[in-house]
Amino acid sequence: MNGEQSCALSLPLPEDIQKRKWAGDLDGAAEAITRRLKKNLPKDLRDRLELELEILKRLPTQYPYNKAQALAVMRESIGDFTEEELDALDLDGCVDWIYTDAGKRYFVRFHMTLLKTPALALRAGNPVTPDSEWLDPLIERIINEGELTAHIVARAELRVSDDAFIPGETYRAHLPIPADAPQTRDIHLVFPGFKPRMTGGQDDPQRTAFFEETLTENAAFTCQYRFTQIARYADIMGLPPAEALYPGAPPPEPCDLAEEGACFRFTPYLKELCRDVTLGCPTPTDKVRAIYDFVTMHVTYAFVRDYLQIPDLAEYAAVNLRGDCGIQAILFIALCRIAGIPARWQSGAVIAKGFIGSHDWAQFYLEGWGWLFADCSFGGSAYRSGNEIRRLFYLGNLEPLRLVFNRACQKPLTPDKRFPRIDPYDNQTGEIECGAKGFNGRETDGDITLVQLRYDGLDGEDAG
Numbered sequence: 001m002n003g004e005q006s007c008a009l010s011l012p013l014p015e016d017i018q019k020r021k022w023a024g025d026l027d028g029a030a031e032a033i034t035r036r037l038k039k040n041l042p043k044d045l046r047d048r049l050e051l052e053l054e055i056l057k058r059l060p061t062q063y064p065y066n067k068a069q070a071l072a073v074m075r076e077s078i079g080d081f082t083e084e085e086l087d088a089l090d091l092d093g094c095v096d097w098i099y100t101d102a103g104k105r106y107f108v109r110f111h112m113t114l115l116k117t118p119a120l121a122l123r124a125g126n127p128v129t130p131d132s133e134w135l136d137p138l139i140e141r142i143i144n145e146g147e148l149t150a151h152i153v154a155r156a157e158l159r160v161s162d163d164a165f166i167p168g169e170t171y172r173a174h175l176p177i178p179a180d181a182p183q184t185r186d187i188h189l190v191f192p193g194f195k196p197r198m199t200g201g202q203d204d205p206q207r208t209a210f211f212e213e214t215l216t217e218n219a220a221f222t223c224q225y226r227f228t229q230i231a232r233y234a235d236i237m238g239l240p241p242a243e244a245l246y247p248g249a250p251p252p253e254p255c256d257l258a259e260e261g262a263c264f265r266f267t268p269y270l271k272e273l274c275r276d277v278t279l280g281c282p283t284p285t286d287k288v289r290a291i292y293d294f295v296t297m298h299v300t301y302a303f304v305r306d307y308l309q310i311p312d313l314a315e316y317a318a319v320n321l322r323g324d325c326g327i328q329a330i331l332f333i334a335l336c337r338i339a340g341i342p343a344r345w346q347s348g349a350v351i352a353k354g355f356i357g358s359h360d361w362a363q364f365y366l367e368g369w370g371w372l373f374a375d376c377s378f379g380g381s382a383y384r385s386g387n388e389i390r391r392l393f394y395l396g397n398l399e400p401l402r403l404v405f406n407r408a409c410q411k412p413l414t415p416d417k418r419f420p421r422i423d424p425y426d427n428q429t430g431e432i433e434c435g436a437k438g439f440n441g442r443e444t445d446g447d448i449t450l451v452q453l454r455y456d457g458l459d460g461e462d463a464g
Contacts, residue, residue, distance in 0.1 A: 007410070009262035009311045009424070011048040021056070024099030030056050054420045055309055058440060062305045063098050063105035070106040077115055077124040089114065093320065096305065109303040116301060118384075134353060138399050139390055142233050150229045150400035153452040154356060157445075158430035159220040164443035169434035170214045173221045174413050176405035176427050179207035181346065182246035182363075182371055184404050185228040193222045198414070205408035206427050210415060221430075224451065234372050234396035236285055244370025252342035252365045261410040263425065264334045267315050274338040284341050288364055288374075291335045292395045296379040299328055306441070307425050325377035326360035326425070330409075332376050333362050341365065346373070347426050348405035349448055356448040358428040361398065372396045400455075403448070 013021070014036070020029035033049045033056075041049070065073060067086070074081040089095050094114060096107035114120050121127055142148045158175045178187050180202035189199065189209070196209040211221045232245040259266050277294045278287040295317075302322040310316050310327075314334035317323040323331070326347065336343035342365035350359040361375040375394040382390035406426040413427065419438025421431055429446030432439045 007261045008044070008047040008051045009308070010265055011044055013048065013052060017049075017052070022099065024101060024103070026056050026060065026100060051420070058306065059098065059309060060100055060105070061440075061442065062108050062309070063100065064108055065106040065110075066103060067106070070110065073111050074114070077111070077126075078120065081123075093322070094302075096302075107303070107305060113302045135399065136387075136390065138401075139393050142231050142397065142399065143393070146233045148231045148400055149456040150231075151226070151452070151454045151456075152229060152351070152401075152403070152450075153224070153226040154403065154448055154450055155222065155224045156430075156448045157220040157222045158432065159445050160218060160432055160439055161443050161445055162218055164439055165215075165218040166434060166436060167216050168214070169436060170212060171432055171434050172417070173211040173213075174208040174417070174427060174431045175211065175221050175223055176348065176430060177207055177209050177223055178225055178227050178348070179204065179404050179407055181404040181407060182249035183230050183232075183373075183398070183400070183402070185230065187225060187227040190224045191222065192224060193220065196223075200414055204414060205411040206406045206413060208405075208413060208427060208430075210413075226452075229400040229402060231398055231400040234369055236366060236369060236372065236396045237289070240366070240368025244368075245372065246370055249371040256342035256344050256365065257337050257340065259337075262311050263313050263330050263410055264337060265312055265314065266334070266338050267312065270315055270318060270334055271338055273318055274335045277335065278339050284339075284366055287339045288336060288341050288366070289395065291332060291339065291341075292374055292376065292379065294335075295328055295332050295376040296383050296391060296394075299323060299331065299376070299380065300384075301325075301328075301377060301380060307423055308420075313425075324360075325375075328376040328380065329360045329362040329374075332374055333364075336362075336364050344407070345409045345426070346402075346404055346407060347409070348428060349403040351401040351403075351450055351453060354450055354453075356403070356450050359402075360426070361402075369396075373398045401453075 017029050017032050020032060030053060033053055037046065037049055071081065071083060071086060074086065086095065095110050097104055115124055138148065156175060158173055160171065177189060177200070178184060180187065194211050194213050197212050198210040200207040209223055234245055278290050281287040281290050298321055299317055300322050301324060304310065304324050304327060307313060307326070313327050314331045317327045317331040329345065333343040333345060344363050346363055347360040349356050361373060363371050363373055365371050373396065375398060379391045379394040382394065405428060409425040413431065417431060417433055417438065419433045422441045430444065432444050
């Protein structure tokens with residue numbers, strides 16, 4: 001079932017179960033599903049209901065705060081934050097919440113989204129500042145010189161949290177590792193501790209090192225890797241080069257234009273939106289520019305609940321006009337495909353000011369240029385800080401500060417998990433299970449540490 005999770009998410013729930021869920025009767029919804037599963041059901045509906053049981057179990061853990069607690073969390077940063085402000089932001093669609101048996105509960109990271117807005121960040125004493133000091137010089141160099149190469153060494157660790165650890169169990173862990181990609185070269189892996197049972201191939205859509213160890217004491221699964229990352233500049237509104245910027249990249253396939261699972265469904269609304277956004281655009285280049293402009297200018301960054309909880313991720317972004325980096329990338333890809341432009345997924349991590357964090361972005365294909373990149377999240381941030389040069393850079397380009405783990409989403413791991421995955425779409429921090437259970441995201445600790453970052457043509461090391 002694990003390889004089919006994201007496809008099952010694209011199916012609707014029976015109406016009575018959906019009513020119970022959003023009315024806050026989560027126990028009633030789970031009981032209704034349990035009773036329904038005793039009947040003879042079509043396989044796809046059975047898969048959807050079984051997955052919903054897992055979703056209902058995880059959902060309350062992401063919404064821990066009642067209103068008083070939500071206000072207290074905000075007042076830790078803004079002492080004079082009022083209940084009226086919270087209510088107004090709620091009505092403006094800026095606050096994520098659900099109903100449970102305990103009443104209205106607020107998303108665990110709702111405050112982090114609010115504190116990214118300039119006005120509230122300023123009141124909190126943490127004004128939103130653009131990353132111009134370290135990022136703009138890199139972008140300027142790539143534009144002026146046409147290329148920048150980085151050599152990166154990083155160390156990844158994955159473990160079960162101490163509170164969730166069960167002594168004596170056999171643990172199966174998938175630790176993400178860099179995959180061959182158009183911009184990635186010369187990958188070398190070292191495993192200083194446990195040795196993996198299997199290391200994924202370079203063509204795996206979601207590459208991992210797979211470990212299987214019986215542990216009496218808690219310990220981490222680790223990998224240190226080094227690789228080379230190349231950024232070549234594309235101004236897609238100009239003439240294409242004599243050959244593709246990344247000539248080793250495979251050509252588009254039918255799947256790069258296709259509907260797929262719960263991410264890339266071509267819903268009636270998305271089709272109509274694509275028509276509106278690309279109206280009057282005569283070429284694929286004009287269309288991709290219009291799609292990028294729409295996403296970066298109209299969809300604002302927001303922390304969201306687990307993707308497992310969100311059916312139709314592209315439509316979620318298009319309707320709510322909010323979402324994190326992955327949801328923005330999914331909307332961009334879906335609209336490109338509807339417009340007839342091949343597009344696909346990349347994700348893994350990004351290095352920012354020496355810190356490595358999970359991140360998602362997109363690729364798209366234009367004749368002459370070949371496969372290029374779009375980072376709508378970084379582009380949207382540039383738009384909101386008034387940096388048009390940086391916004392346009394992220395249509396076609398990336399800086400060479402990326403770790404590519406996943407070249408597609410909604411793909412199974414190798415070997416596949418026995419229990420439901422933390423994230424059925426991709427794998428950026430790792431997955432662990434044992435014979436007794438699968439561990440959720442709050443029961444695992446995954447971390448990537450930057451060891452070294454060096455650019456060609458610059459003396460010494462520079463961690464950004």
